[in-house]
Amino acid sequence: MRHVEHVMGTVFSFDLRPPFGDGRHAVAEAVAWLHQVDAVFSTYRADSPVSRLDAGEIGLDDCPPQVADVLELCTSVTEVSGGYFTTRPSGHLDPSGLVKGWAIEQASRILTRCGAVNHCLNGGGDLQCAGRPAPDRPWRIAVAHPLCPGTTATVIAGDDLAVATSGTAERGPHITNPHTGRPALDLASITLTGTGLTMIDAYATAAFAMGTAARAWIEGLSGVEAFAVTPTGATWHTSGFPGMATSRIGRVRSGLTPSGREGAGWRHASE
Incomplete structure (x- = not known):
């Protein structure tokens, strides 16, 4: 069972495998959740609570409770990363570096709760x-x-797996090193793996901003591994990553496309 939804300025693809449980209801509920997150956290919508909070039109207590929850998570990532993760990359409140991963992880929990326990x-x-x-x-x-x-x-390869990539391939140099105010250019991409996408996605953003310092930092994070590509094409990985990797550089295999419309359990990750 598959579904594609355009929301939060990107494309979300659902791939459910048997048993489906109440699959159609599960997807509908997860999709509704993603649109709700977009309405609350979008920095492109002037009427969103996050935009209004940033503009000083309302206070945190006037926002849906999820806003305080997300900002608290952002604060924890900022502290863990030594300030390389920030909710004010351009001087305005922007928790987007954590929100998408958080929204996806919560949507995954909705699918599981509805009986669709095998999904991507x-x-x-x-x-x-x-x-x-x-x-x-x-x-x-x-x-x-x-x-x-x-x-x-x-x-x-893995079960119950979260994967997030940050890099320059799709959007160019768009991640800033908060300590220098300049674009982070030490890496072309970095992919992090773990179990929950909320933190993995935010950590990937922080790691890319760190550049070469990211390897030692990630080695100190429990349950997190990384694979990075430098601007020259060289690669490095954390010590536990080889146990998860099944192959290295090669052409995209039959049945695997950059659009994410794959079969046989293949999925595609890109920044």
């Missing part, structure tokens, strides 16, 4: 996988190479 939810290249695509195989996540269009940099 892909939001703009950041993925939350639950269960398995089939009893005899794990989810396989192809990570796009940021410098070689049409190729994979690595392939990750």
